[in-house]
Amino acid sequence: MSKLIIGLTGGIGSGKTTITNYFLALGVEIIDADIIAREVVSVNSPALKAIAKYFGDDYIQADGHLNRALLRSRIFSNKADMLWLNKLLHPLIRVNIVTQTKEAKSPYCILVAPLLIENNLLELVDRVLIVDVSETTQVTRTLLRDSSSAQEIKAIIASQTSRAARVEVADDIINNDDSPLSEIQAAVLSLDKKYLALTKMV
Numbered sequence: 001m002s003k004l005i006i007g008l009t010g011g012i013g014s015g016k017t018t019i020t021n022y023f024l025a026l027g028v029e030i031i032d033a034d035i036i037a038r039e040v041v042s043v044n045s046p047a048l049k050a051i052a053k054y055f056g057d058d059y060i061q062a063d064g065h066l067n068r069a070l071l072r073s074r075i076f077s078n079k080a081d082m083l084w085l086n087k088l089l090h091p092l093i094r095v096n097i098v099t100q101t102k103e104a105k106s107p108y109c110i111l112v113a114p115l116l117i118e119n120n121l122l123e124l125v126d127r128v129l130i131v132d133v134s135e136t137t138q139v140t141r142t143l144l145r146d147s148s149s150a151q152e153i154k155a156i157i158a159s160q161t162s163r164a165a166r167v168e169v170a171d172d173i174i175n176n177d178d179s180p181l182s183e184i185q186a187a188v189l190s191l192d193k194k195y196l197a198l199t200k201m202v
Contacts, residue, residue: 002029002121004108005101005124009116011163012156013131013141015176015184019131020112022188029104031097033121040092041066050088055081069147076094078153095159097124107199117161117169127198129191130170132163133177 008023010016024030041048041063054059055074059067075082101109101124112128113121122128132142135157142153167173172194174187 001102002104002106002109003202004126004195005104006108006110006127006129006195007116007122007125008110008129008131009114010111010133010176011135011160011166012114012153013138013145014133015141016112016114016131018070018181019176019184019188020110020134023192024183024186025108026192027106028132028192029106029109030109031100031104031109031111033097033111033115036093036096036100037089040089040096047088047092048156054084072148073152076152076159080103083157087118094119094121094124097121101174108195115160117166120167127171127173128169129172130166130171132167132173134174135163137177 008016019029020032043053048060048066051149055071057113061067061072071085075085097111097113101111110189111121111125113119116125116128138157139150139153142148143150146153150167164202172191176184
């Protein structure tokens with residue numbers, strides 16, 4: 001089991017994946033809450049069947065997978081539906097996160113969770129690393145990678161913890177607004193040394 005669990009989070013479009021991949025290249029084990037969230041709604045899973053029953057068969061694609069784009073549009077325009085979905089999925093996701101962090105073998109591991117704060121996962125980690133960017137950067141990057149509209153992206157940003165609140169709980173921050181990749185990689189290397197040193201104190 002890893003001696004230290006780092007919670008990595010940031011708003012949509014902040015560049016969490018880029019930074020996570022740098023840590024991964026250093027041999028750090030990554031527990032990805034988004035991957036776990038997809039796994040709990042895999043084809044024929046009890047959670048997926050519950051979603052189909054609640055929202056309707058239109059939310060299941062012809063190949064049996066969840067229609068994520070349709071579901072995302074629905075829950076971000078209907079708070080009651082979002083609450084229902086969260087009540088279904090969050091306990092399942094949490095159990096899997098705990099299991100995977102206990103099985104991690106690297107000196108420290110990283111839990112990547114976009115909703116680390118919102119889903120009360122802070123108690124599962126020892127330190128919080130925030131990937132910090134402006135809202136303008138979030139919208140611009142997400143428009144380039146997703147089919148979502150600017151309005152949908154802003155609704156997602158509004159539903160997440162504010163930038164100021166994230167920074168307030170941070171132990172470490174990487175600013176990923178306009179920094180070149182070489183600077184971001186250097187920041188990761190510096191944090192890696194810091195975290196390895198901390199594992200020797202545990």
